[in-house]
Amino acid sequence: MLRSLEIRDLLIIDRLDLAFQPGLNVLTGETGAGKSILLDALGFVLGWRGRAELVRAGADQGEVTAVFDLSPDHTARAVLSDAGIVAEDELILRRINTSDGRKTAWVNDRRASGEVLRALSDTLVELHGQHDDRGLLNPRGHRQILDSFAGVDGALVRAAWTGLSAARRARTAAQKALAAAKVEEEFLRHAVAELDKLNPEPGEEAALDARRRAMQGAEKIRTDISRAHNAMSDQGAEGALVDALRWLEGAADRAEGRLDAPLAALARVLVELDEAQTGVANCLSALDFNPHELEALEERLFAIRGLARKHNVQADDLGGYADDLRARLAVIDGGAGNLAALDLALADAETTYHRHAVQLTETRTRAAKRLDKAMASELAPLKMERAVFSTHITPTDAGPDGSDEVAFTVATNPGAPAGPLNKIASGGELSRFLLALKVCLAGNTPGLTMIFDEIDRGVGGATADAVGRRLAALATTAQVLVVTHSPQVAALGAHHWRVEKKVAKGMTTSIVTPLGPDARIEEIARMLAGDTITPAARDAARALLG
Incomplete structure (x- = not known):
């Protein structure tokens, strides 16, 4: 329930404090007195999109504060919870509009976005006027109105539709993937066979290249090392040194010791030469390789590099690329089985959706009969006892809200053809149809403040009195605010405010006075x-x- 509305420096309002009450609240005043400004102010604090320029001339900013009472089970509490705002029994909305157009909002002293305000607004206030296009005049909203009357949330159908849509997407994606794979099947099989035959390993290309370079280097230096080895052999340096040693030993006895040192040196040289020979021999052994091995190594290295160029990947990535190709082949090889499984899942999802959609249609059909009967009961006190309101349900394309199209038609006079509300009903009749519908739906929106903006326009006399009485009846279960020019409606209000303009010191302001x-x-x-x-x-x- 809307408990209070405080407005500061908004349009032609200087300062205004309103304390609304339960039941039927009526606001009256001359045309242009500012009644619509009150709705603009309330819409502003609730995040509705309205006028761009709201700040009163000469003021730095305009401000609106609205206070609502929340029952323990009020649906606004769920919105607050989703927004991370602690819900209390009192809900305070405050919004500021600066003169340069910046808007800032708070919910219970917490900064809040316009989206949060609008989400709260849907649970707090419902605005209706003679030209309300959100309800009766918009056929797309008729299904939602019927579902609200029936107490249907459609969660099962929406969940089934989500599952069905997912199953359809999966089936379509698998079919497209299979078709695309089959186009390149010949290439895939050839490429996989080629890669499997070569079976390259990560890092193998670098290892082969290093081994090849080593072999090529060995081939260049082995000749010189072999020559050096021969030079040190018994056919070369070693043989000459041995001969020299033998000759010197034969002469040593007659040299009176002068050859002892040279002989010792030669012995040491022979030892060192032997070590050198051994090292060179070992080197030659290490550099020894089979020329066919180099040929085979180069053949594999060039094959790996050729495949990498062919498939435009790095040599080390050939293994992973082969895995990708195998996976694409697996789609082809297992495609029929996968599609069969997806077909079963799709059929299952279609059955589930159809079952829930049919149940929803049956629920709507029963509710449509109850709504037509309830509307007939409500139209009679509104001096429209001859009017016929009908709810028609026809099949339509399946969707998240089922497979039903709902349309409201009316016949305002006996024998007259039925048709859409906006083509058959006059302004005054449309207002009464809307009011009757709101009375029928009132029990489904507890805690909602309903605002009727000149809904009684176009009616007078006994009809206006009937409208007022239905509004008063509606106000027994909900807070109702009515902006009216009808004395019959105003007289039935439990609480009455007069809206009027005042001019003081050349400044026009709008004031609201409780009566x-x-x-x-x-x-x-x-x-x-x-x-x-x-x-x-x-x-x-x-x-x-x-």
Whole structure:
């Protein structure tokens, strides 16, 4: 319930504090007095998209604060929870609009976005007017209205539709993948066979290249090392040194010791030469390789590099590329089986969706009959006992809300053809259809504040009185705010405010005054008589007030 509305420096409002009450609240006043500004202010704090320029001329900023009472089970609590805001029994919305157009909002002293405000608005306030295109005049909303009356949330159908859509996407994707794979099947099989035959390993290309370089280097230096080895052999240096040693030993006895040192040196040289020979021999052994091995190594290295160029991948990535190709082949090889499984899943999803959609259609069909009957009961007190309201359900393309199209038609006079509301009903009749529908739906939206903006336009006399009485009946289960020019409706309000303009020091402002019993008589008399209030008008006002 909307408990209070505080407005500061908005349009032509300087300062305004309103305390609304449960039941039927009526706001009256001359045309242009500012009644619509109150709705603009409420819409602003609720995040509705409205006028761009709201700040009162000369003010730095405009501000609106709305306070709502929340019952323990109010649906606004779920919105607050989703937004990370602690829900309390009192909900305070505050929004500021600066003169340069910046808007800032708070919910219970927590900064909040316009999206959060609008989400809260859907649970707090419902605005209706004679030209309301969100309900009766918009056929796309008829199904939602019927579901609200039936108490249907459609969660099972939406979940089944989500599953069905996913199954369809999976089946389509698999079919496309299979078709694409089959186009390149010959290439895939040849490429996989070629890669499997070569079976390259990660890092193998670098290892082969290093081994090849080593072999090529060995071939170049082995000749010189072999020559050096021969030079040190018994056919070369070793043989010469041995001969020299033998000759010197034969002469040593007659040299009186002069050859002892050279002989010792030669012995050491022979030892060192032997070590050198051994090392060179070992080197030759290490450099020894089979020329066929180099040929085979180069053949494999060039094959790996050739495949890498062919498939435009790095040599080390050939193994992973082969895995990808095998996976694409697996799609082909297992395609029929996969499609069969996906077909079963799709059929399952279609069966589930159809079952829930049929159940929803049956629920809507039963609810449509109850709604038509309830509307007939509500239209009679509104002086439309001859009008016929009908809810038609026809098949339509399946979707997340089922496979039903819902349309409301009316026939306002006996024998007249039925048709869409916006083509058959006049303005006053449309207002009454809307009011009757809201009375039928009132029990499904607990805690909602309903605002009717001049919904009684186009009706008068006994019909206006009937409209007022239905509004009063609606207000027994919900808070109702009515902006009206009808004295019959105003007289039935439990709480009455007058909206008027004041001009002071060249500044026009709009003020709202709560009316007591005597002031209500004067206001309703003004609504009956116009500018000149006569005693007869006052008497008529007293009669209306009962």
